[in-house]
Amino acid sequence: MSKVKYYTKEGLQKLKDELDNLINVERPAISRQIAEARDKGDLSENAEYVAAKDAQGLLEMRIAKLQEEASQVRIIDESKIDTTKVLLLSIVKIKNLDNGKVMTYTLAPENEADIKSNKISINSPIAQGLLGKSVGDKAEIQVPAGKIIFEIIKITR
Numbered sequence: 001m002s003k004v005k006y007y008t009k010e011g012l013q014k015l016k017d018e019l020d021n022l023i024n025v026e027r028p029a030i031s032r033q034i035a036e037a038r039d040k041g042d043l044s045e046n047a048e049y050v051a052a053k054d055a056q057g058l059l060e061m062r063i064a065k066l067q068e069e070a071s072q073v074r075i076i077d078e079s080k081i082d083t084t085k086v087l088l089l090s091i092v093k094i095k096n097l098d099n100g101k102v103m104t105y106t107l108a109p110e111n112e113a114d115i116k117s118n119k120i121s122i123n124s125p126i127a128q129g130l131l132g133k134s135v136g137d138k139a140e141i142q143v144p145a146g147k148i149i150f151e152i153i154k155i156t157r
Contacts, residue, residue, distance in 0.1 A: 093154040
C-alpha cells in the first residue's frame with residue numbers, strides 16, 4: 001500500500017531534478033565504467049568491474065526509490081493553509097516558557113526539513129506537539145532533554 005508524500009512545488013522540483021540527474025548522467029557514467037572494466041579482461045578477478053557493478057546496483061535502487069516516491073507525491077497548496085491553527089507549512093513563532101527564548105520554525109514535509117533554515121520536520125516531536133494548536137495555546141512537548149512547555153505567539157504561512 002502506498003503512502004502519500006507531501007511536497008511543496010520546490011521540493012517536488014528538487015526530487016525531479018535529482019531523478020533526472022541519476023537517470024541521464026549517473027546511469028550512463030556507470031555503464032561506461034562497467035564497459036571499460038569489462039574490456040580489461042578476466043571479470044572474476046577484476047576489482048574495477050565488481051566495484052562498478054556494485055555502484056550500478058546502488059544507483060538502480062536509488063532510482064527505483066525516487067520513482068516510487070515521485071508516484072506518491074501530493075503538492076501542498078500553500079494558499080489554502082489555515083493560519084488560525086498550526087498545520088503543515090505553517091510558520092510558527094513559539095516561546096519556551098522555561099527559559100523565555102523565542103524561536104520561529106516552519107513545519108515542513110519530512111524530506112524538506114532543514115534545521116539551518118529553521119524548517120523542522122512535520123514528524124519531529126516539536127512539530128507533532130504544535131499541530132492543531134492556535135495562537136495563545138500552550139504545548140507541552142517531550143524532547144530528549146525532558147518536557148518543555150511552549151506558547152504559540154504567532155502563526156503565518
